[in-house]
Amino acid sequence: MTTQTHERLYFPEPDVVRHDSGIRFESYRRDDTEVRLSFIPPGAVLNSGDLEKARVGMIVRGGLTVTVADVLKVMRPEHDVYVVPPHVALSATNSTAEETVLLEITRGKTGEKYPAPDGYFLEPLESRKFVKMDVTFFLADWIELMVADIPGGGQMPYHKHSHEQIGICLEGRYEMTVEATSHELRFGGTYFCAGEEGHSAENPNAGLARSLNIFIPPRYHRVPKQEEEQETT
Known part of the structure; x- marks a missing residue:
C-alpha cells in the first residue's frame, strides 16, 4: 500500500x-x-x-x-x-x-x-484535565465522545489500543499521526484509526487547537481495568 x-x-x-x-x-x-x-x-x-x-x-x-x-x-x-x-x-x-x-x-x-x-x-458526563489538556466526555452504551483542547506545544504521545478512534478538528490546527502517516488537520479535517493502529497528536502552533475524539466502544469510562493497565494512555 x-x-x-x-x-x-x-x-x-x-x-x-x-x-x-x-x-x-x-x-x-x-x-x-x-x-x-x-x-x-x-x-x-x-x-x-x-x-x-x-x-x-x-x-x-x-x-x-x-x-x-x-x-x-x-x-x-x-x-x-x-x-x-x-x-x-x-x-x-x-x-x-x-x-x-x-x-x-x-x-x-x-x-x-x-x-x-x-x-x-x-449532556456532558465529566470535564477534567487529561495529559495537560482540558477534556469533556459524553458517554453512551456503545460510543464515547471526548472534546479536547490541545494547548500550543501540547501533545498526545504515540500509543495504541483495541478501541476504534475517530477524530475531527473543531478549531485551530494540529498534527495527527496514524501509524507512520502524518497529516495537518484544520476545521472539519477527520482521521480514522482502527483498533491497534498506533497514533499520536501534537499542536506545534502557538494557538489552541480543539478536537472531537470518538471511541467505539467506550474507552475511558467503561474499559476493563486489566486492559486499561496494559495499554499506553
Missing part, C-alpha cells in the same frame, strides 16, 4: 454535496462509518437520512431544534449530543438567524448493536 493510499485511508478527502435547500454537506468515510459536517442556513430543515444506520450528532456552531421520535430538544453547541438507533426518525430545523454547523457520525456495522440512551440525548 502506498503512502498516498495510507493517507486516504486514515485521512480521507471529503465528498462535498450542496442541496437545493442551501444545506452543504462535507462527508468523510472509512468502511462502515461516516463523519458528516452539515452547514445549515437559517430556516432550513434537515430530515432523517439512512434509517438503516445509527446516528450521533453534536452542534459545533449555532443552534438547532431537533426532534427524535417524539422527543424535542433545542441543542446547544458542544453541550447536547443525540444518539439515535437505526429505524428511528430524526428531523432538525435551524430556527436561528445564523448558519448552524452540525457534526454527525453515522454507522452500520454488521454484528454491532446501537442502543439509545433514555430520551435519546446526552
